[in-house]
Amino acid sequence: MSEAPRPFTDAEMRTLARYGESRTVESGEVLRRAGDRTGTLFVLESASADAVREATVLRAEAVVASFAPRSPLGEVNLLMGHRAFLTVRVTRPGQVIHIERDALRRLMAHEDALARLLLMTFTRRREHLLDHAAECLEIVGSVDTARGLALRSFLTRMSVPHRWHEPTSPQGRTACDHAGLTAADLPAAFRAQGVTTQVTPEFVAAWWGLADVPGSGSPVLDVAVVGAGPAGMAAAVGCASEGLSTVVVDATGPGGQAGTSSRIENYLGFPAGLSGADLATRAALQALKFGAHLLAPARVTAVEPTADGHQRVDLSSGARLTARTVVLATGVTYRRLGVPDEEEFLGAGLHHAATAVEAGLVAGRPCVVVGGANSAGQAAVFLAQHGCHVTVVLRSGDLRAGMSQYLVDRITASESIDVLPGATVTALTGSIDGLEVHLDRPGSTGPLAAAGVFSLIGGTPHADMFDGERDATGYVLTHPHVAAPRPGALMYETSQRNVFAVGDVRAGSLRRVAAAAGEGASVVASLHEALRRAHQPA
Numbered sequence: 207m208s209e210a211p212r213p214f215t216d217a218e219m220r221t222l223a224r225y226g227e228s229r230t231v232e233s234g235e236v237l238r239r240a241g242d243r244t245g246t247l248f249v250l251e252s253a254s255a256d257a258v259r260e261a262t263v264l265r266a267e268a269v270v271a272s273f274a275p276r277s278p279l280g281e282v283n284l285l286m287g288h289r290a291f292l293t294v295r296v297t298r299p300g301q302v303i304h305i306e307r308d309a310l311r312r313l314m315a316h317e318d319a320l321a322r323l324l325l326m327t328f329t330r331r332r333e334h335l336l337d338h339a340a341e342c343l344e345i346v347g348s349v350d351t352a353r354g355l356a357l358r359s360f361l362t363r364m365s366v367p368h369r370w371h372e373p374t375s376p377q378g379r380t381a382c383d384h385a386g387l388t389a390a391d392l393p394a395a396f397r398a399q400g401v402t403t404q405v406t407p408e409f410v411a412a413w414w415g416l417a418d419v420p421g422s423g424s425p426v427l428d429v430a431v432v433g434a435g436p437a438g439m440a441a442a443v444g445c446a447s448e449g450l451s452t453v454v455v456d457a458t459g460p461g462g463q464a465g466t467s468s469r470i471e472n473y474l475g476f477p478a479g480l481s482g483a484d485l486a487t488r489a490a491l492q493a494l495k496f497g498a499h500l501l502a503p504a505r506v507t508a509v510e511p512t513a514d515g516h517q518r519v520d521l522s523s524g525a526r527l528t529a530r531t532v533v534l535a536t537g538v539t540y541r542r543l544g545v546p547d548e549e550e551f552l553g554a555g556l557h558h559a560a561t562a563v564e565a566g567l568v569a570g571r572p573c574v575v576v577g578g579a580n581s582a583g584q585a586a587v588f589l590a591q592h593g594c595h596v597t598v599v600l601r602s603g604d605l606r607a608g609m610s611q612y613l614v615d616r617i618t619a620s621e622s623i624d625v626l627p628g629a630t631v632t633a634l635t636g637s638i639d640g641l642e643v644h645l646d647r648p649g650s651t652g653p654l655a656a657a658g659v660f661s662l663i664g665g666t667p668h669a670d671m672f673d674g675e676r677d678a679t680g681y682v683l684t685h686p687h688v689a690a691p692r693p694g695a696l697m698y699e700t701s702q703r704n705v706f707a708v709g710d711v712r713a714g715s716l717r718r719v720a721a722a723a724g725e726g727a728s729v730v731a732s733l734h735e736a737l738r739r740a741h742q743p744a
């Protein structure tokens with residue numbers, strides 16, 4: 207695993223010592239065991255230590271990295287409060303600075319240069335874990351099944367280090383034989399604690415502590431952000447960086463719709479574009495650096511005012527948060543094609559995103575992309591780059607009606623992409639080994655054969671957890687567009703006092719990454735005002 211970019215200087219060691227306590231450690235002492243919650247930052251003063259991947263039924267124990275004096279131990283999960291992937295064992299006795307969780311948060315907020323150095327070190331180490339040391343969690347599963355695809359997408363989106371083996375691969379077959387597993391047991395996880403069958407995202411989240419609700423006795427939060435897409439993450443970064451106690455809750459993981467985009471090219475500051483997964487990881491790190499707490503996967507089922515003027519946020523797990531203010535940043539969910547037996551094809555040939563995971567399933571084979579907006583255009587270009595012959599099926603008569611010109615130009619210039627305007631999908635038949643896409647289109651000569659169908663036809667708002675005012679199509683109304691505007695209501699405030707809505711879920715929003723992030727950043731001023739106002743009677 208990568209070392210810190212350089213050993214800490216004398217001055218940096220003195221600063222670190224101010225936030226923690228120096229203790230003597232002995233050779234062989236375990237500072238942290240894989241699976242422990244990683245609240246404490248250890249900084250080696252004179253001691254040395256190894257990071258060790260513990261033995262699993264598939265592999266013997268291995269040293270992943272050795273750390274010399276004047277280096278920090280740990281990686282990104284230290285900031286996230288998640289459990290450790292590796293065990294850390296002292297190899298040379300000496301002194302170690304222990305910096306507890308709250309002190310670490312203060313350090314990250316107040317010591318800018320050190321915070322940047324630590325963040326860079328932790329991020330590099332997570333990248334190293336993702337690339338080279340992921341055997342602490344090995345999964346055997348098939349991305350051709352809905353369960354397998356859901357798990358793989360979750361692990362990728364949450365940047366959980368792991369190795370994925372298809373059951374037909376030599377490693378997958380060996381692992382299944384070793385543990386006596388059948389297809390019904392998959393996906394199965396192999397880790398130091400043993401073998402677990404039928405693994406779900408919820409299992410992994412519970413295991414690593416990804417969805418742990420802050421202690422039940424915790425005080426009332428300043429802000430609960432519902433949704434960790436661009437709008438929610440921008441709000442969380444703004445709130446946490448300005449010292450507000452902030453929790454972000456997401457039903458799947460950070461990134462939102464943007465997290466499913468193969469390449470976002472119109473976001474300021476990234477001339478070569480950036481992938482949605484990259485944007486999600488960067489945003490999560492930034493929010494966590496400032497002390498926001500991220501819960502995922504955790505679905506919010508209700509946001510209701512309490513008698514004492516707070517907001518109660520109910521989670522589907524039965525857990526509950528209490529906050530002075532709530533930001534709804536729940537975006538939209540993909541719209542169904544409306545064809546018979548649609549659910550059965552989901553994840554088994556029919557997809558609502560075209561990331562590297564889905565592209566890997568169909569590479570080199572014909573595909574159909576349904577939709578006429580930017581998301582459909584990006585998917586078509588991305589799949590063509592993976593060797594697919596792509597047919598874009600759109601209801602309107604012209605690509606330019608709903609797509610940015612740069613994508614229209616790329617599609618028009620590509621020999622691998624055909625466009626069928628004025629067409630509607632009426633049915634899907636076949637199986638995951640080969641779908642037939644039936645169209646309602648004048649002059650259609652029969653179904654299109656496709657290895658994958660990518661349905662990107664827009665969405666409907668995610669606002670069922672909210673009882674306040676919405677427009678006829680379900681989008682949340684904010685002031686001044688609510689039926690009876692309240693005097694003194696704040697920007698982005700909904701009809702429910704102290705509940706705000708930003709991003710795609712808000713009626714009238716622009717449905718773009720930059721616009722959503724802008725609204726998320728802007729709502730912070732309203733939240734400050736609402737918190738100040740909270741001391742006054744309603």
Ligand SMILES: Cc1cc2nc3c(=O)[nH]c(=O)nc-3n(C[C@H](O)[C@H](O)[C@H](O)COP(=O)(O)OP(=O)(O)OC[C@H]3O[C@@H](n4cnc5c(N)ncnc54)[C@H](O)[C@@H]3O)c2cc1C
Pocket residue numbers: 432433434435436437438455456457458459460461462463464465466467468469470471472504505506507535536537538559560580581584662668671708709710711716717718719720722
């Ligand atoms: C494939 C694709 C490509 C795109 N490409 C571009 C592009 O290149 N440029 C561009 O500007 N825009 C693009 N867009 C649009 C852009 O992604 C959205 O406008 C933007 O993501 C909206 O951000 P948001 O935070 O408002 O909502 P979302 O991104 O939709 O995020 C909402 C989040 O809320 C969570 N959530 C919903 N309900 C609940 C609940 N009950 N409890 C907890 N969590 C919940 C969801 O899991 C989700 O993570 C693209 C969209 C797609 C689908």
